[in-house]
Amino acid sequence: MPAVKGAGWMLDKLMMSLQFPFVQYALIVGVLIALCSALLGVTLVLKRFSFIGDGLSHVAFGAMAIAAVLNLSNELLLVLPVTVVCAVLLLRTGKNTKIKGDAAIAMISVGALAIGYLIMNLFSTSTNLTGDVCSTLVGSVSILTLTPAEVWLCVILSIAVMVIFVLFYNKIFAVTFDESFAKATGTKTDAYNLLIAVIIAVIIVLAMNLVGSLLISALIIFPALSAMRVFKSFKAVTICSAVLSVICALTGLMISILAETPVGSTIVAADIVAFAVFWIAGSIMNRA
Amino acid sequence: MALLTCKNLKLGYETGVVIDDLSFTVNNGDYLCIVGENGSGKTTLMKTLLGLHSPISGSVATGDGLRHDQIGYLPQQTVVQRDFPATVWEIVLSGCQNRCGMRPFYNKEEKRLAMKNIVRMGLGELTKRCYRELSGGQQQRVLLARALCATQQLILLDEPVSGLDPKVTADMYSLIDDINKRDGITVIMISHDMNAAVEYASHILHIGDRIFFGTTAEYIRSGIGFAGGKGGGMDA
Numbered sequence: 352m353p354a355v356k357g358a359g360w361m362l363d364k365l366m367m368s369l370q371f372p373f374v375q376y377a378l379i380v381g382v383l384i385a386l387c388s389a390l391l392g393v394t395l396v397l398k399r400f401s402f403i404g405d406g407l408s409h410v411a412f413g414a415m416a417i418a419a420v421l422n423l424s425n426e427l428l429l430v431l432p433v434t435v436v437c438a439v440l441l442l443r444t445g446k447n448t449k450i451k452g453d454a455a456i457a458m459i460s461v462g463a464l465a466i467g468y469l470i471m472n473l474f475s476t477s478t479n480l481t482g483d484v485c486s487t488l489v490g491s492v493s494i495l496t497l498t499p500a501e502v503w504l505c506v507i508l509s510i511a512v513m514v515i516f517v518l519f520y521n522k523i524f525a526v527t528f529d530e531s532f533a534k535a536t537g538t539k540t541d542a543y544n545l546l547i548a549v550i551i552a553v554i555i556v557l558a559m560n561l562v563g564s565l566l567i568s569a570l571i572i573f574p575a576l577s578a579m580r581v582f583k584s585f586k587a588v589t590i591c592s593a594v595l596s597v598i599c600a601l602t603g604l605m606i607s608i609l610a611e612t613p614v615g616s617t618i619v620a621a622d623i624v625a626f627a628v629f630w631i632a633g634s635i636m637n638r639a
Numbered sequence: 640m641a642l643l644t645c646k647n648l649k650l651g652y653e654t655g656v657v658i659d660d661l662s663f664t665v666n667n668g669d670y671l672c673i674v675g676e677n678g679s680g681k682t683t684l685m686k687t688l689l690g691l692h693s694p695i696s697g698s699v700a701t702g703d704g705l706r707h708d709q710i711g712y713l714p715q716q717t718v719v720q721r722d723f724p725a726t727v728w729e730i731v732l733s734g735c736q737n738r739c740g741m742r743p744f745y746n747k748e749e750k751r752l753a754m755k756n757i758v759r760m761g762l763g764e765l766t767k768r769c770y771r772e773l774s775g776g777q778q779q780r781v782l783l784a785r786a787l788c789a790t791q792q793l794i795l796l797d798e799p800v801s802g803l804d805p806k807v808t809a810d811m812y813s814l815i816d817d818i819n820k821r822d823g824i825t826v827i828m829i830s831h832d833m834n835a836a837v838e839y840a841s842h843i844l845h846i847g848d849r850i851f852f853g854t855t856a857e858y859i860r861s862g863i864g865f866a867g868g869k870g871g872g873m874d875a
């Protein structure tokens with residue numbers, strides 16, 4: 352029977368791929384990044400911060416371009432600090448009523464994109480410039496090839512993000528639900544907003560490897576929106592969003608191995624399918 | 640030293656000055672009612688006292704060792720994000736945040752306090768319910784329970800009874816009176832209900848065209864709130 356044969360072939364191919372360390376690395380990194388971005392995604396969506404994520408991902412692209420031109424051995428060492436600094440700045444301007452927050456973000460993000468491309472075009476020694484730019488924007492065409500050092504950095508940063516999220520969960524909830532109440536009653540909201548901004552920056556830089564800078568927002572927003580369709584407590588939404596994101600990332604990665612599709616877009620496609628399912632489930636539940 | 644001392648406050652926004660040259664003090668154990676017409680700047684004043692809004696000029700000084708993490712606050716009904724997923728329990732418990740300091744999780748005592756205030760507000764049945772699915776009056780009571788959790792020395796209430804039915808309103812007033820008289824917590828309340836203000840408050844601050852600050856007895860004698868002959872209420 353062809354269907355069985357097809358399934359067998361798929362399993363074989365998957366098993367064979369999983370033998371390769373670089374595939375294992377990609378899976379580990381993919382799961383961790385998906386988990387982190389979904390955890391923070393809930394807060395980002397609810398705080399109406401998602402636009403900051405979008406702006407930052409473009410900044411990260413610009414920084415990546417500069418790092419590529421400078422031929423840095425580890426690009427993250429430049430990209431991470433630059434993105435963190437921009438996150439802090441964006442958060443500041445977001446609160447400043449005189450400069451329109453969203454306009455400032457649009458300026459920075461489009462500016463970084465243009466300058467980044469310009470720099471790569473002018474100075475890059477690469478023979479495949481379009482390919483480089485494309486993969487920085489929408490993720491690599493095939494499964495990622497990460498060095499063990501990159502994997503370790505990613506693992507350490509992801510774990511740090513998760514630990515911080517758990518330790519500050521209650522404070523993040525308080526600041527997200529009602530910032531003025533939290534501030535009025537003595538919670539250091541500015542410090543926690545700063546913490547959130549820094550974590551977002553870290554996640555974006557990490558996620559850039561996986562899905563590319565244009566698709567990061569999808570990784571952050573989709574699982575949170577899906578979970579919010581169905582669940583009604585902050586905790587349930589956060590947990591569901593994290594689980595869903597991991598499942599989508601794994602599914603996307605597997606499909607991209609089997610069908611040889613681009614990793615980033617495949618993961619995002621999986622997120623979209625999940626969103627559709629949750630949207631329908633939510634509608635049915637609300638009517639019942 | 641008074642709990643709060645406001646000197647020559649001038650409050651407003653880019654669009655203009657709302658209150659000019661306001662001075663008053665709040666002492667430990669006082670029950671201050673702020674009255675005045677809609678748009679006279681009561682909410683703006685309360686936000687200034689809480690440090691959420693900066694005055695154009697003048698100063699707000701705290702004394703008696705009052706710290707921000709001992710203050711409870713009930714915001715005027717705001718459209719807290721319509722689609723926010725949070726249960727009654729999660730929201731009320733978040734009122735205990737200022738007791739935690741750097742401690743990451745709530746302890747048993749704080750959870751007990753949250754439960755006590757939920758029951759006190761008659762929300763026992765709704766603990767696991769989603770905030771956004773409650774009625775306006777129920778939401779108001781959730782936010783009050785949260786404010787009670789945060790309160791240790793001072794509570795500020797911005798129109799606490801708006802959206803409540805008469806019975807719950809009466810309960811609310813006796814509850815506020817209770818935490819003032821029995822727990823010794825200082826109360827600053829914005830209200831439209833002149834009768835309740837006169838009945839419960841020890842001091843009254845009237846803002847609007849004329850500013851008045853003094854004890855309730857002085858206020859009644861001055862006749863400011865009752866000008867216009869309606870006697871009963873301002874514009875409630």
Ligand SMILES: Nc1ncnc2c1ncn2[C@@H]1O[C@H](COP(=O)(O)OP(=O)(O)O)[C@@H](O)[C@H]1O
Pocket residue numbers: 652653654657675676677678679680681682683684
């Ligand atoms: N964020 C704001 N920006 C500009 N003007 C405001 C703002 N909030 C309130 N106002 C204005 O300040 C005045 C006082 O408002 P408010 O303090 O809410 O009055 P009250 O609580 O007594 O009804 C009103 O005229 C209102 O239009």
Ligand SMILES: [Mg+2]
Pocket residue numbers: 681682683715797
């Ligand atoms: Mg008001």
